[in-house]
Amino acid sequence: MSHQCKAILIHCMDFRLIEQTRNWMKENGYLGDCDVVSLAGASKELVDGGHQTRELILKQINTACSLHSASEVILLHHSDCGAYKASYNFENVDEETAKQTEDMDRAEEIIKERFKDIKVKKVWAKMLDEHGEKVGFEIL
Numbered sequence: 001m002s003h004q005c006k007a008i009l010i011h012c013m014d015f016r017l018i019e020q021t022r023n024w025m026k027e028n029g030y031l032g033d034c035d036v037v038s039l040a041g042a043s044k045e046l047v048d049g050g051h052q053t054r055e056l057i058l059k060q061i062n063t064a065c066s067l068h069s070a071s072e073v074i075l076l077h078h079s080d081c082g083a084y085k086a087s088y089n090f091e092n093v094d095e096e097t098a099k100q101t102e103d104m105d106r107a108e109e110i111i112k113e114r115f116k117d118i119k120v121k122k123v124w125a126k127m128l129d130e131h132g133e134k135v136g137f138e139i140l
């Protein structure tokens, strides 16, 4: 028996976002129909990590595609991300948003170089309070 799901979600491991991410997945029909990869900074290290890290992330996508027939990658990044703050000194949230958006665009290119027919959905989660109780999700 084969098990199929429609997508693989790559999101940040940050515990503050987990509940709202789960809600977003449920509202958008992904909960229970999506493989999930949790990494600090989501797809950040696909862009600026070393070769082995990049290959590890691409391997997860390959597994989702070959084992579960996933046809879509969702990259979910968020504001106030500790992984980004550890690498950059942003002056404000707009600067952080711009950098992460640029990285998501680059991550999409890297993924599509390897997986020609895959769809990539980029989602920006703006934290509206520091605890993650209110999060605004926006598909880019």
Ligand SMILES: [Zn+2]
Residues within 6 Å of the ligand: 012, 013, 014, 040, 041, 042, 078, 080, 081, 082, 083
């Ligand atoms: Zn984060």
